[in-house]
Amino acid sequence: MNFEGQIRKMITENGSPIRYYLNLKDDFLDVNQQLGKKIRISHLHNQCLNCGLDHPIYRMGYCKNCFFTVPEANENIIRPELSTAHLGIAKRDLEWEQKFELQPHIVYLAVASDIKVGVTRLTQIPTRWIDQGASYATILAKTDNRYEAGVIEVALKNHVSDKTNYVRMLKNEVLEVDLIQQKDLFKVYIPEEESKFYLPDTSIYSFEYPVLQYPEKVKTLNLAKQPEFEGTLVGIKGQYWIFEDGIVWNVRGHEGFYVKIEI
Template identity: 55%
Template sequence: MTYQGVLSKMETEFAKPIQYYLVFKDDFINMNQMLNKTIRIQFVKYECLNCGLDKKIYRQGFCKSCFFDIPQAADWIMNPELSKAHLDIEDRDLAYEKQVQLQPHIVYLANSSSVKVGVTRKAQVPTRWIDQGAHEAIEIVEVPNRYLAGITEVALKEHVADKTNWRTMLKNEIKDENLVAWRDKLKTFIPEEAKSYFIEFNEETEMEFPVLKYPVKPKSLNIEKVQDYTGVLKGIKGQYLIFEDDTVFNVRGNEGMYVSITLV
């Protein structure tokens, strides 16, 4: 059986274990059902997630011209502290920016390779944690806009990491942390404007990933360069497919690649 389509990040369902779906325009694959099966991935062409053209992907699934033009790829996406919609100031498209920025946001702690701080829209909990491969996470602050979340993250990353070590996460070289204790310890560093939004009483959320075998020395698959890869799927964690030969494929990192996936 062969599926074809442009890659975008896998959709997930919070269950035990997490359920993963690779969604194409006219079809979808429950990737959990592919575990222990041999899969062939072939690069076919590019397809920008915005304009749909066969143009080389620059970043985040977009071609270069779209990346520097559309609001979905503006700097405030990666750096929430740059958000200005709350001031009625436009970056690329004020209507879009108000829609996304002026809604409840969560500042959280997640443990994927070590404890890290992050920001997401409230509607994206726990999806964001799953996408990062976090086995446990906790909310610290719930604020009414993206800017307040951004400045809180900036303040807290002076005291805790803000990046995930993808190799450590995939090898499952992790230790359980007391995230409630971390939350309480970091409370004092929350900026004055966000202090009243601190979440005093909540528990950790735990995630269980569908992995049969973790890689010992994970090596990243560049499907654009290799063009054609076949392997036995042994696990899914974060947005990575993990194969028996220690090859790992970052689906989100390959957004905009139009591929053919065959069950061999």
């Protein structure tokens, strides 16, 4: 079978295990069904997620020019606490930013390897956690907009990481911790003005990934440096494909690459 198209992050469906799909130009590739099979990936050229041109991909699937101009890559995406849409002040495109930022957000605790704090839109649950390869997660606070969630996250960052250790996540080195107890401990760090957003809910969301074999050592495949790769797929976790011999391919990290996939 041959597939080709522009890489975008995999579409996920929560289940036991999670189901993964790659939405290519003419095809919808069911990635779970490819487990145990030999796959060849070839980088043909690039196709920026915004302008569609064959320019070097800079970040987030965009060429350098688009990365510094499109609203989808404005700095509030990475740093929610800088959001100013609630004040009617734009970074790049007020209408886009108001639609994106002025909606319910959550601050969560998730464990992909160690415990981390993060912010996302309410509608991104559970997608956000699956994309990070989290094993389990809980909601700490639910806010009215992105700014408020960002303020809470910044306060918590002094006490807990906001990064995912992808190597440990892929090796399945997952800390066992009582997230509800942690949530209770972190509650005191929420700034007083935002304390009304604390969510006294004890739900734990847990995730099971389709992995036949976890790697002992992890080696990252970078198609910009190595345009051809062939290997046997043994797992999918987060936004990664895990191959035999510990080679891992970050699908999301290759957004905007135009590839051919032969199975």
